[in-house]
Amino acid sequence: MSRFDRKTRKQALVLSAAVVVAGFTGSAAAEELRLITWGGYAPDEVVAQFEKETGIDVKITLSNNEDMISKLRATGGAGFDLAQPSQDRIVGVQRQFNIYKPIDFSRVNTDQLQPSMVKATQDSTELDGNFYGVPSVWGTSGLIVHRSAADTVKDYTDLCDPAVAGQVSYRLKRPTLIGFGFALGMDPFAAYSDQGKYESILAKVEDKLIDCKANVKTYWTGGDQLLALLRTGEVKAAMAWDAGGWKLNAENPDIRFVAPASGALGWIDTFAIPRRSENEDAAYKWINFVMQPEIAAKITNASGNFTAAKGADAFVRAELADAYRASFNDAAINNIKWYPPVPPGLEAVEGQVLDRVQAAN
Known part of the structure; x- marks a missing residue:
């Protein structure tokens, strides 16, 4: 074997070994994005x-949310490159378990995003001067109203109007407490930091909900149950999610989702970077890719929920876009009350109020 051949063979063996080592050390992962998300948020055609x-x-x-937290907590923020927790489920978890890393907004194309949603997400995910979430998919609780009740029911407390007695439904859950609080002219979210003040708000809401019991056909517990009640006309007005209202509107134009006068209650599912992400570059590429209007519209078409991408409604299927525009003009969007993180102990207090409402005659 010539000197040249021995040298070439030696180089080939070194290169081969390097390739094998690279495979075992995870270099291949640089070409993979591990995303933990909700159903409908990563449609096959988008992927x-x-x-x-x-x-x-x-x-x-x-x-x-619960499963994401559990998986990331178990690994100290490893195993995934990008997660999509709700905006009110980040700060408490991060403070306790340190499973996320701050968002580098210089790598996010915020020009593609609704400014009010960027602000709401930053406000909800700020910890020690850092932000931990980028807005992705959002939705609201508001009112689903039949045309025959539209002149009466324009805010949550209008569900108690005698004109719709026996034709109303809502859940005995915390969104109902909060929605009624806003409709009564108070600000439950502003009182989160003062439990005494929050309890005084809940006391007024409790009285209102007890007085309203005679109007309630049933307290719905599942989405399918509520949709059936609205389809048959047994219920003419309900507090429920926007996606359900838009689904019904596609079946019957007389039924609409209405943003309440005091503001719809909004949730935002975010993009968050796990602390031990192995492919941050791919995570930011995904964020910027799916928040392009035409791509974001595909997510809306798949999930039924709209995204934080500006202008995406222009590419959503026509009937859903029309229903969305009928529910939300710019003023209604800017009036959405976005859920902040829930302080410890608050949900226990709310649960006691809901139990008393349920038990009241």
């Missing part, structure tokens, strides 16, 4: 387009 344009493989794990 395929991202993979084609970037060369990055996307591995999807479907989840919910």
Whole structure:
């Protein structure tokens, strides 16, 4: 074997070894995005387009808030490159478990995003001067109203109007307490930091809900149950989610989702970077890719919920876009009351109020 051949063979062996080592040390992961998210937030066609344009493989794990927290807590923020927790489920978890890293907004194309939602998410996810979330998909609780009750029911407390007695439904859950609080002219979210003040708000809401019991056909517990009540006309007005209202509107134009006068109650599912993400670059590429209006519209078409992307409604399927525009003009968007993080102990107090309302005659 010539000196040249021995040298070439030695270089080839070194290169081969390097490739093997790279495979075992995870370099291949640089071409993979591990995303933990909700159903409908990463449609197949969106994933395929991202993979084609970037060369990055996307591995999807479907989840919910509790499961995301559990998985990331168990690994100290490892196992995923991007997560999508709700905006009010980040700060408390981060303070306790340190599973996320701050968002670098210089890497986020915020020009694509609704400014009010960026602000709401930053306000909800700020900890020690850092922000831990970027707005992604959002939705609201408000009113689903049949045309026959539209002149009567324009805010949560209008569900107690005698004109709709026996034709009303809502859940005995915390959104109802909060919505009624706003409709009564108070600000429950501003009172979160003062439990005594919050309890005084709840006392007024409790009285109102007890007085309102005669109007309630039933307290709904599941979405399918409520949709059936509205379809049959047994219920003419309800407090419920926007996506359910838009679904019914597609079936019957006489039924609409209405943003209440005191403001719809808004949740935002975010993008958050796990603390031990192995492919941050891919995470930011995904965020900027899916928040393009035409791509974001595909997420809305798949999930039924709108995104924080500006102008995406222009590309959403027509019937859903029309229903959205009928529910939310700019003023209604800016009037959304976004859920802040829930302080410890508050939900226990709310639960006691709801139990008393349920038990009242």
